[in-house]
Amino acid sequence: MSVRVSSRSAFPPVRRDRVIAQLPQSFRKEAALHIEEDFSSKVRTACQEQRTGTVGFKISKVIVVGDLAVGKTCLINRFCKDAFDKNYKATIGVDFEMERFEVLGVPFSLQLFSIKKKRRTTQTCVCFFSVVIIVFDLNDIASLGHARQWLEDALKENDPTSVQLFLVGTKKDLSSPAQYSRIEQDALKFASEICAEFWAVSSLTGENVTEFFFRVAALAFETNVLAELEKSGTRQIGDVVRINSTSSDPLAASKKKPSSCCQ
Numbered sequence: 001m002s003v004r005v006s007s008r009s010a011f012p013p014v015r016r017d018r019v020i021a022q023l024p025q026s027f028r029k030e031a032a033l034h035i036e037e038d039f040s041s042k043v044r045t046a047c048q049e050q051r052t053g054t055v056g057f058k059i060s061k062v063i064v065v066g067d068l069a070v071g072k073t074c075l076i077n078r079f080c081k082d083a084f085d086k087n088y089k090a091t092i093g094v095d096f097e098m099e100r101f102e103v104l105g106v107p108f109s110l111q112l113f114s115i116k117k118k119r120r121t122t123q124t125c126v127c128f129f130s131v132v133i134i135v136f137d138l139n140d141i142a143s144l145g146h147a148r149q150w151l152e153d154a155l156k157e158n159d160p161t162s163v164q165l166f167l168v169g170t171k172k173d174l175s176s177p178a179q180y181s182r183i184e185q186d187a188l189k190f191a192s193e194i195c196a197e198f199w200a201v202s203s204l205t206g207e208n209v210t211e212f213f214f215r216v217a218a219l220a221f222e223t224n225v226l227a228e229l230e231k232s233g234t235r236q237i238g239d240v241v242r243i244n245s246t247s248s249d250p251l252a253a254s255k256k257k258p259s260s261c262c263q
């Protein structure tokens with residue numbers, strides 16, 4: 001199994017180009033998880049008043065799934081390493097990368113997993129994923145057709161009500177405008193059906209890649225802060241909030257043991 005980790009430290013410094021101060025906008029309003037122009041005022045105020053609890057210590061897990069060779073690894077590598085490899089090297093097992101952001105002044109991390117076809121998430125990594133990214137090739141309609149199966153597999157280990165879904169069409173640079181607009185119609189329809197946000201990207205040119213991951217980080221962050229505020233609203237005065245390696249991990253709550261790839 002190939003496992004690559006971009007950083008050894010649990011809390012590496014945040015790069016200046018990973019700072020998010022405004023809510024990044026969706027790609028298409030017809031298939032967006034959120035159509036607000038900005039972060040909710042509740043979230044902004046909580047960040048200003050440093051009432052975000054354990055969010056700054058959390059690592060949100062993101063799983064990237066989809067057919068063989070649709071471009072999952074290239075998508076992650078374009079964002080995390082600003083690199084693109086035109087030679088196809090199939091992922092054996094699982095690859096993962098860690099990205100650290102600062103959102104509204106609060107540190108926030110995403111751990112990105114790319115998992116190979118035929119290896120279901122349950123076989124590879126018993127984790128709670130906050131975000132599921134289903135990838136298809138904009139030039140291969142069959143890969144969009146398989147997206148539903150990928151979704152079902154990915155949700156087997158997750159609570160479907162708390163997962164944010166993204167449907168991402170890759171290799172935009174290879175489609176003609178006519179081809180693109182045909183497949184985009186189908187993708188928008190499917191994304192609305194499954195309540196996913198749709199994006200079209202190119203890892204070769206980098207088109208929309210940064211915008212997409214910033215959007216993922218911002219929406220995952222907002223969801224985490226709102227959940228934290230809800231929790232603190234129900235907490236009694238005198239309750240002790242312990243910040244340690246298990247309390248910041250949603251696995252502890254679900255009593256699931258992570259497999260080695262998640263540790």
Ligand SMILES: Nc1nc2c(ncn2[C@@H]2O[C@H](COP(=O)(O)OP(=O)(O)OP(=O)(O)O)[C@@H](O)[C@H]2O)c(=O)[nH]1
Nearest residue numbers: 069070071072073074086088090091171202203204
């Ligand atoms: N032109 C173009 N080629 C791409 C793009 N993204 C990926 N590719 C190519 O598509 C092939 C497969 O890319 P990968 O990222 O390895 O695909 P994968 O989904 O990770 O594949 P598996 O790990 O085997 O499931 C490689 O040859 C890439 O160079 C893109 O945006 N544009």
Ligand SMILES: [Mg+2]
Nearest residue numbers: 072073090091
């Ligand atoms: Mg791969």
